[in-house]
Amino acid sequence: MPKTYLLLGGNLGDRLSYLAQAREGLAKQVGGILRSSGIYETAAWGKTDQPAFLNQVLEMQTELQPAQLLQRINNLEQELGRVRLEHWGARVIDIDILFYEDIVLQSQRLTIPHPQLHLRRFTLLPLAELVPDRMHPVLGKTVAGLLAACPDALEVREIREGS
Known part of the structure; x- marks a missing residue:
């Protein structure tokens, strides 16, 4: 079964609760969660005059094809109350597809790997x-190598749930 890596994030309301609800919804609607990263907090990126975000990466298995996966993700975001008012705006939940196996895909609705990942x-x-x-299938570098070379200077700190 294909593996996919998803980034969860949000900066409105009870951020930890929204991440938990997203994990539960993804497990029911997308496939099995194999592993999850810690939860990290960072200042908003892109549009900076908003609350800090919590983010987490999930490694999942899914039988869904990329377009189907995107549709389920968009439906789940809506179910959890996401409203798309502005690009990079504040939101209760955002779920991005980072990788889907080693697929390289570019369509009007979906680009894999995520174009801003690095x-x-x-x-x-x-x-x-x-x-x-x-290995990033387009850039030819490992995730660790991309992190070491990342131009983003925003502090990212791991948090403990409940803090």
């Missing part, structure tokens, strides 16, 4: 916790 510490740090030696 530019974001809040993505690379939890991803490197799970798969530091995983």
Whole structure:
């Protein structure tokens, strides 16, 4: 069964609860969660005048094809209350497909690997916790190598649930 790596994030409401609800929904609607990274907090990226985000990476198995996976993710985000008002705006939950096996895909609705993956510490740090030696199929570098070369200077700190 194909493996996919998803980034969960959110910066509104009870952030830990929304991450937990997203994990539960993904387990029911997408497939089995094999592993999950720690939970990390970072200042908003892109549009910076908003609350800090919590992020987590999941390693999952799914029978869904990439387009089906994206549709399920979008449905789950809506179920959890996500409203898309502005690019990089505040949100209760955001779920991004980072990798899907070694597929390289670019369509109007979906790009895999995620096109911003190598530019974001809040993505690379939890991803490197799970798969530091995983090779990016386009850039030809490991996740650990991408993290070491990442131009993003925002502090990313691991948090303990309940803190």
